[in-house]
Amino acid sequence: MMLIPCPHCGPRAQSEFIYERTVDSVVPLDAPTDEAMTKLFTRNNPRGVDDEIWRHTYGCRAWMVVTRHRVTNEISECRAIGPEALP
Amino acid sequence: MSRYSALSLLRGALNGQRHWQPAWRDPEPKSYYDVIIIGGGGHGLATAYYLAKVHGLKNIAVLEKGWIGGGNTGRNTTIVRSNYRLEPLHNLFEFGLKLWHGLSDELNYNVMFSPRGAMFLGHSDADMVKLAERGDAMRCDGIDADLLTRDQVAKLEPLLDMSRDARFPIQGGLIQRRGGTARHDAVAWGYARGADSLGVDIIQKCEVTGFVRDGDAVVGVETTRGRIGAGRVGICVAGHSGHVAGLAGLKLPVESQTLQAMVTEGVKPMINSVIMSQSLHCYISQSDKGGVVFGGDPDNWPSYAQRGHPMVMEGAVAQGLALVPALSRLRMVRTWSGVTDMSFDGAPIIGETPVRNLFLNGGWCYGGFKATPASGWTYAHTLATGKPHALNAPFSLDRFERGATIDETGSGPMPNSR
Numbered sequence: 001m002m003l004i005p006c007p008h009c010g011p012r013a014q015s016e017f018i019y020e021r022t023v024d025s026v027v028p029l030d031a032p033t034d035e036a037m038t039k040l041f042t043r044n045n046p047r048g049v050d051d052e053i054w055r056h057t058y059g060c061r062a063w064m065v066v067t068r069h070r071v072t073n074e075i076s077e078c079r080a081i082g083p084e085a086l087p
Numbered sequence: 088m089s090r091y092s093a094l095s096l097l098r099g100a101l102n103g104q105r106h107w108q109p110a111w112r113d114p115e116p117k118s119y120y121d122v123i124i125i126g127g128g129g130h131g132l133a134t135a136y137y138l139a140k141v142h143g144l145k146n147i148a149v150l151e152k153g154w155i156g157g158g159n160t161g162r163n164t165t166i167v168r169s170n171y172r173l174e175p176l177h178n179l180f181e182f183g184l185k186l187w188h189g190l191s192d193e194l195n196y197n198v199m200f201s202p203r204g205a206m207f208l209g210h211s212d213a214d215m216v217k218l219a220e221r222g223d224a225m226r227c228d229g230i231d232a233d234l235l236t237r238d239q240v241a242k243l244e245p246l247l248d249m250s251r252d253a254r255f256p257i258q259g260g261l262i263q264r265r266g267g268t269a270r271h272d273a274v275a276w277g278y279a280r281g282a283d284s285l286g287v288d289i290i291q292k293c294e295v296t297g298f299v300r301d302g303d304a305v306v307g308v309e310t311t312r313g314r315i316g317a318g319r320v321g322i323c324v325a326g327h328s329g330h331v332a333g334l335a336g337l338k339l340p341v342e343s344q345t346l347q348a349m350v351t352e353g354v355k356p357m358i359n360s361v362i363m364s365q366s367l368h369c370y371i372s373q374s375d376k377g378g379v380v381f382g383g384d385p386d387n388w389p390s391y392a393q394r395g396h397p398m399v400m401e402g403a404v405a406q407g408l409a410l411v412p413a414l415s416r417l418r419m420v421r422t423w424s425g426v427t428d429m430s431f432d433g434a435p436i437i438g439e440t441p442v443r444n445l446f447l448n449g450g451w452c453y454g455g456f457k458a459t460p461a462s463g464w465t466y467a468h469t470l471a472t473g474k475p476h477a478l479n480a481p482f483s484l485d486r487f488e489r490g491a492t493i494d495e496t497g498s499g500p501m502p503n504s505r
Contacts, residue, residue: 001396015398019388041431041487042338045329047391054388070343070391 002073007080008060016058023051023065047071053081088284091195110276111283116290119316120148122470123308125295125331126323127151129160129271130448130455132278132289133463134323134470136194139285141464142471147287150310152294156275159325162393162425163456164348164370164382166361168205168266169230172221172497175481176434177228182478183461184265190460196277198269199375204360205266208240208247208410209259214366218261221497225263235260246357246413254409255367268361268372274459298335304443305335321446321470326391326426328449335442339449340431340487345386346453347395347403347424351417353377362410369406371414379414381407385427385453395424427453431487433495437466437479446470447484452495 002014027039044050047070054066067077089095089108099106122138124131127149138144149155167187169180191197209215215234222232240260241249249257279289290312299307299314307316324331326343348370358373370382383403386395400422408415430436430450435458437448448466451458465479475483486492 001398014396022389037488038338041340043329043340043342043389044333044338045342045389046333047327047330047343050389052389070389073390073392 002075004054004066004075005078006056006059006062007064007078008062009056012056012059016056017054018057020053020055020063023053026053049076088280110280111289114288114290116148116150116293116310116312116315117288119146119307120288121146121318122148122321123315123317123319124149124321124323124470125308126158126325127155127275127279127289127291128158128323128325129156129274129278129459130325130451130462130466131321131323132275132282133459134321134448134466135287135289136278136282136285137464137467138471139282139287142467144471145286147282148315149282149287149289150293150295150308150315151289151291152311154291155279155289156272159425159427159455160271160275160459162348162423163271164372164380165268165271165374165456166205166266166363166370166372167200167269167457168263168361169457170205170207170221170225170232170261170263170266171495172224173493173495174228175493176495177225177230179461179465179478179482180458181228181230182464183458186460186464187269188265190274190277194277194281196273196280198273198277200267200269201375202265202267204243204262204264206235206240206243206260206262206360206362208257208362208364208366209261210255210257210364210366212258215259218259222261231263231265233262233264235262243360244358244362244411246411247362248410248412255364255406257410262360266361268374270375271456274456278463295331295334298445305445317444319444319446319470319473321448321466323448323466325449325451325455326428328428328447330391332440332447332449335440335445337440337442339428339447339484340436341428341450342389343391343426344388344429345390345392345395345424346382346427347386347400347422348380348382349400349403349419349422350374350378350380351414352420354379354417357413358411364406364410367406367410369403369410371407371411378420379417385429391426393424393426395422427451427455432492434493435462435482436484437462438469438475438483439473440484454495
């Protein structure tokens, strides 16, 4: 199990969190159709580091961006989410 | 290639079994192949086999970064069935199931296919309605399906907890009697041996690191063993589809996740069929060696780690123990996990890509093993002719932008359902 450093609660067991989606797949409300399609249906899916949105569902219930390596599970950053964190 | 038979075994017995030969060669890569298949799992090897056997192609290579069958072919729960809900899936998987039934003869290699029956459990009235509907849909498309009463389920699997106050009460089931299990390694080895004997070069420890482009077309691959030219290139790398397609600049409708499975110590026969619960997402069967094999949910976050998290394993085992309490006495001896490329409608992708001469076979989610023969057969057709076969035409890569998704669970289309 991963230990996710929640920016509000400190390091917590992964079982308290739910994975939502990657940052690059958040669809802005004013996105043109082709961009919305790309974001809805495709992923970079790198065999390496990506920015992911997780929610501390069974903790502070806040959303956050976790920068994680998908082979080693190493978490290099976990930051609170806000309007400025999204594209 | 010498043919395996009872007679050759008997003859070998007189000679200390010294007649055995390697089942496939270990060739050096040539500078050019008409078709290169990236990925030496069951699907890639089956594709090469049918390309040579059905389409008569002579100059084919399968490139494998590790050893053949070492990826998801060796990391699944070996369940074979075609009991889906929608017609395109019926057509594809049922075609595959028919190939499974003759596969050992076709390959002259015992893939130990065992049609012991694949059974979904129903835990509620709503479950039973869904199962009846699914069974009707299957029978309309000519696939066998029998709705079972509670008593019939209890008779087939006496160790299920059938009590009224069970954690997951069982009201009935839906069985596909022609479904079952097969020996995973033997599928890879059988196809490899068959393909090799038809002249296919199987090149192991050869990772593709890039594509050679000529304008909008792919004309070869860069590998850890040098550049190899190709007429057509087929990606067939399961969980690594996103990574390999990314080398050609493509962004796919898949996200890679870890799927785990596990097996207990070997015991005498106790599970007769393949027990599945879609409401719980639990898969239980017993291997021919006696180990009880468990499968459950994928780890629901992206990963290429090829190792899973114990909390997901715990969930699968908890469900299994609730269904079959006797399993609590067994020791778990081995767990494994594979990287699955989860497509957004749950159905696979087999067909052309926007890059000329580059083809894709992926997005199999957690259901690729059962499709091995059908996947290879249709992909071979696509690679040989440049066009999809009627069976895989609905599974094109562009179906997402066309709004023609094939919702694998039969519960309504939605993006990101995985």
